[in-house]
Amino acid sequence: EVQLVESGGGLVQSGRSLKLTCVASGFTFDNYWMTWIRQAPGKGLEWVASITFSGGNTFYADSVRGRFTISRDNAKSTLYLQMNSLRSEDTATYYCTFVYGGSYFDYWGQGVMVTVSS
């Protein structure tokens, strides 16, 4: 069974850092690009960042480029999101997801809440 389990969220002050983790299981992790998508409270979905199979290429939304870093450890089947210089507008639930069998985000984690206080 495919599972994605996020952790690392919490309450943090504006300007500080936080690192999210997504532990994957039930599939061959290094065969798939991985993606972070977030959702501000009561708002819609926003793509944040993606990373290729080996981690050699990364892609970011303009809103987080230069502040967030996506990375992965294929030996540990784990995806990360290092978030620096956090802002109140980064307050959201962050989901780890990937495209497994088709052309859409098949599997999603349960989400992890990040709250940035000013």
Next chain:
Amino acid sequence: EIVLTQSPTTMAASPGEKVSITCRASSSVGYVYWYQQKSGASPKPWIYETSKLVSGVPDRFSGSGSGTSFSFTISSMETEDAATYYCHQWSGTPWTFGGGTKLELK
């Protein structure tokens, strides 16, 4: 950036009623994808490549469209269909989502 605009943003439908949601793109896209999200839960893929149903999705759901105009339809509303639906494109970067349509049961 390709902006996806959904309408309506909220709506209510009675059981058995037909539901239609529109997703308009600011530039032409190849396909749109639709996700269903219920309160407190993670999104679920629902329709892919504009008109194909994800496995397990009832056939009362359908999708259509091309270019910049797409639609999502429920032929006959059921209680379990109350949720928020998002359209999504990844024809152009950054990948974007529509603002969502909250569908409530009347």
